Amino acid sequence: MNKVDTKTNLMDAAEQQVRQKGADGFSYADLSAQVGIRKASIHYHFPTKSDLLTAIMARYSQEVLTTLDGYVDLFPTPKEQLIAFVAFYRSALEEGDKLCLCVAFTVGRDALAPQTRLEISRFRDAVATWLQNRFEQLSCASPARGWGEDPTAESAATLALVEGAQLAARSTADLAHYDAATKCFLGRLGQL
Amino acid sequence: MNKVDTKTNLMDAAEQQVRQKGADGFSYADLSAQVGIRKASIHYHFPTKSDLLTAIMARYSQEVLTTLDGYVDLFPTPKEQLIAFVAFYRSALEEGDKLCLCVAFTVGRDALAPQTRLEISRFRDAVATWLQNRFEQLSCASPARGWGEDPTAESAATLALVEGAQLAARSTADLAHYDAATKCFLGRLGQL
């Protein structure tokens, strides 16, 4: 079905746009040019821009959380799972010109529809919980090494670190800034 | 001089708007209503929006760097200076509805004028250098404690942490998220 693909194409284009320029940084006209469909036709698939934004946030959330859960099966230790987490947030930057959708949405958060905001905070909570579980396992596996004394705080700090590292990289479109910001964390992980 | 104040009022209003909603999130009409001047009159003071954005970034940069340099004189140890740094980024959040101007600009960075971008990256570099100097002093004062082995990396990590913590707080307009994200860092500092 080519018809269904149009919807996916629109979501792909919109996600890319938001991650590059923010929710206010693109228009249905931009999408129209990118997907090769008339501007008005977009409204058939997504009646309002809010619908579109909510849809891409929900899809993004699902995809990322599936990936993270996959890491739990894929890597045997919490240490390796956390390394994969940092690498995943690095890969989300692509050429240094994109951010995590969640980060891109946060700046203009007040102008978003409540449903979009809900999707965003659900995502953030889920990622934080995932991280917290990793740190809890870490404290069981190798206690009293400075890790896992407060898995909740470690989780919040790690999420802030990778999101902040994305901002640093985005500010000059240079992935080296991401690597610099995450170096110490990875170094401390490596000592386990 | 009331005349000069108008310019300052415009910059104050614009800075607040950008930090709340991003550069694309406000218009000259919004500013007009806020400052009590006709929309067209704003162009007298700032011919283009880019001029205005560059001006507020330059002013912000100067103010923040002056504050940070003040901390070096105000607090005797790098440890206390770093604690003040984390507190300063917390205070920039105000009620949880504002971000560091630099963070707010970074999402829509591609659409900004080159001069604005320059001002942003200069600011980022200056803050990173300030942090690096603190970590270098820290490694002299109390070496071999896990700190200061790589002041450059510690600096990048700390900047990413506070900026990421701001995002976390902004996402739910709750300062507690900032505190959670910075708790481990402050805890590790406190052990010195």
Add this chain to the structure above:
DNA sequence: AATATTTTATCTACTAGTAGGTAGATAGCG
């Protein structure tokens, strides 16, 4: 000191272009 000129800061009124969104026609398909 009185008058003329320029500058400053604002206004009203307008432009071209873009935003998100709507109405209604149309083409293809089961």
Add this chain to the structure above:
DNA sequence: CGCTATCTACCTACTAGTAGATAAAATATT
């Protein structure tokens, strides 16, 4: 025929920015 997906054509509201008038204040000239 009815449904899906698209189109053309349009709307209203808003965007940044411009043109030109105006009143007051600062500066220069007589």
